Amino acid sequence: MMGNLALGPRRAMTLGTAIALCAGLDACKAPPESRYVSDPADARHGLEVIERVGCGACHEIPGVGWPEGNAGPSLRGFDDFGPIAGQLPNTPTNLAAFVRNAPLAKPGSPMPAMPLSVAEARDVAAYLHGLDDG
Amino acid sequence: MVEAGSAFDAWWGWPPPVLDPAGPYADSVTTLAWVLFGLGVIVTLIVVAAVYLAVNGSKRTKSKLGGERAVWIGGIAFPGIVLTILLVWGLALTASLTKTPTGDEMRVRVTGHMWWFDVEYLDSAGNVVLRDSNELHLPVGEPVVIELASADVIHSFWVPNLSGKEDMIPGRVNELLVQADKAGRFGGICAEYCGGPHALMGFVTVAHGSSEWREWWKDRTRSLPGIADQDVPGETVVLASNPATPPDLNPLDGRQLFMNSGCAACHRVAGTEANGLAGPDLTHVGNRLSLGAGILPNNRGTMMGWIGNSQSIKPGNRMPNYDMLSADELEAIAIWLEQQK
Numbered sequence: 001m002m003g004n005l006a007l008g009p010r011r012a013m014t015l016g017t018a019i020a021l022c023a024g025l026d027a028c029k030a031p032p033e034s035r036y037v038s039d040p041a042d043a044r045h046g047l048e049v050i051e052r053v054g055c056g057a058c059h060e061i062p063g064v065g066w067p068e069g070n071a072g073p074s075l076r077g078f079d080d081f082g083p084i085a086g087q088l089p090n091t092p093t094n095l096a097a098f099v100r101n102a103p104l105a106k107p108g109s110p111m112p113a114m115p116l117s118v119a120e121a122r123d124v125a126a127y128l129h130g131l132d133d134g
Numbered sequence: 135m136v137e138a139g140s141a142f143d144a145w146w147g148w149p150p151p152v153l154d155p156a157g158p159y160a161d162s163v164t165t166l167a168w169v170l171f172g173l174g175v176i177v178t179l180i181v182v183a184a185v186y187l188a189v190n191g192s193k194r195t196k197s198k199l200g201g202e203r204a205v206w207i208g209g210i211a212f213p214g215i216v217l218t219i220l221l222v223w224g225l226a227l228t229a230s231l232t233k234t235p236t237g238d239e240m241r242v243r244v245t246g247h248m249w250w251f252d253v254e255y256l257d258s259a260g261n262v263v264l265r266d267s268n269e270l271h272l273p274v275g276e277p278v279v280i281e282l283a284s285a286d287v288i289h290s291f292w293v294p295n296l297s298g299k300e301d302m303i304p305g306r307v308n309e310l311l312v313q314a315d316k317a318g319r320f321g322g323i324c325a326e327y328c329g330g331p332h333a334l335m336g337f338v339t340v341a342h343g344s345s346e347w348r349e350w351w352k353d354r355t356r357s358l359p360g361i362a363d364q365d366v367p368g369e370t371v372v373l374a375s376n377p378a379t380p381p382d383l384n385p386l387d388g389r390q391l392f393m394n395s396g397c398a399a400c401h402r403v404a405g406t407e408a409n410g411l412a413g414p415d416l417t418h419v420g421n422r423l424s425l426g427a428g429i430l431p432n433n434r435g436t437m438m439g440w441i442g443n444s445q446s447i448k449p450g451n452r453m454p455n456y457d458m459l460s461a462d463e464l465e466a467i468a469i470w471l472e473q474q475k
């Protein structure tokens with residue numbers, strides 16, 4: 001308890017110094033948050049598709065207010081690092097294939113195939129990859 | 135049947151807007167609400183003005199306000215007259231709400247369950263002709279008598295666009311007249327706290343223009359034996375033949391999975407061995423606008439998400455999660471249910 005309290009101000013100072021340095025040098029760009037930057041129109045269409053086919057019934061998805069079921073993992077903070085569903089390399093093509101037919105893309109996956117066209121799946125992937133574009 | 139729309143627009147009629155009447159019974163309730171609100175505003179303004187004058191007015195005004203005359207006029211005569219007029223007018227206005235049905239109206243029995251609605255269309259002798267759940271279809275411009283019942287605790291039936299509320303009380307049947315004067319989808323809710331997910335207990339009312347109504351009735355009763363043309367409430371029609379349903383790619387038999395997974399013990403699907411009564415009738419679930427008692431649009435995702443994990447969507451509801459189903463099993467069941475029109 002005491003130790004934590006003592007640490008507080010020191011941490012704040014380091015952070016303050018860092019901010020000051022960044023402001024001064026204009027050299028502290030955040031590390032790249034996204035490898036794939038989505039086309040906003042595709043992403044917008046992707047969100048419409050997500051709402052039409054009801055992905056929200058199994059996932060918490062940013063931009064979808066209701067429903068927020070949890071048969072599947074939350075997609076809040078879903079980004080393009082780390083594998084899809086713990087297994088597939090996280091590329092737009094793989095993501096589109098996965099959301100369209102998960103058991104085919106990842107045998108044994110508990111996520112059922114969804115009624116999406118290839119183009120719709122690509123837009124859905126664009127939306128999900130766009131979540132972290134900031 | 136279902137148009138695209140953004141997630142929580144009332145495009146399938148839910149949640150329902152109040153103060154937007156679509157028929158005569160809701161009209162009088164809405165008029166009364168606005169008049170009461172307006173009078174309330176006027177009285178509040180008078181009181182605020184009186185308080186202001188009592189603090190900041192001249193000596194003469196203050197003594198007048200504090201006098202016995204002011205009490206007689208402002209405290210007794212004014213409210214007495216206004217409230218009497220309001221009572222007489224209000225009773226006259228809402229008399230139609232408790233009008234006894236003539237007996238010629240179409241009849242539907244709606245039974246509240248924790249936390250969904252059973253809907254039965256009755257013939258003139260009171261026999262059940264057609265059974266459905268969480269959705270009520272009506273012809274435009276016709277008064278319809280709703281027989282309100284409950285299977286467990288007290289619920290209350292409320293379609294704000296079409297009428298006032300009325301309780302559904304165990305062991306009793308209350309009658310409520312509703313009428314829609316324009317076609318459309320009107321959301322309904324349970325308006326009496328009934329425990330658990332009461333706030334997620336709704337249904338959708340659909341009012342059809344006359345030719346659409348004829349089509350709807352024809353379609354719903356096509357497979358029922360003994361339904362003659364003249365049995366269509368208010369209409370004479372020719373029965374349509376049963377259109378074939380398209381096959382799908384999933385190799386599993388959704389029907390068999392439904393029967394073998396325990397679903398049939400709680401759900402009825404007419405024409406099959408599924409005869410359960412603990413949950414909503416699924417005979418026409420493929421045509422349903424909503425799932426989960428009015429709270430979800432009906433599509434592949436919500437159907438599978440509901441079956442797999444309804445407890446995360448409507449916590450406490452009486453259907454168990456089916457998280458042991460594989461992806462293909464879940465999909466097969468959903469596809470089969472979508473074909474139940």
Ligand SMILES: [Cu+2]
Binds near residue numbers: 289324328332333335
């Ligand atoms: Cu309730």
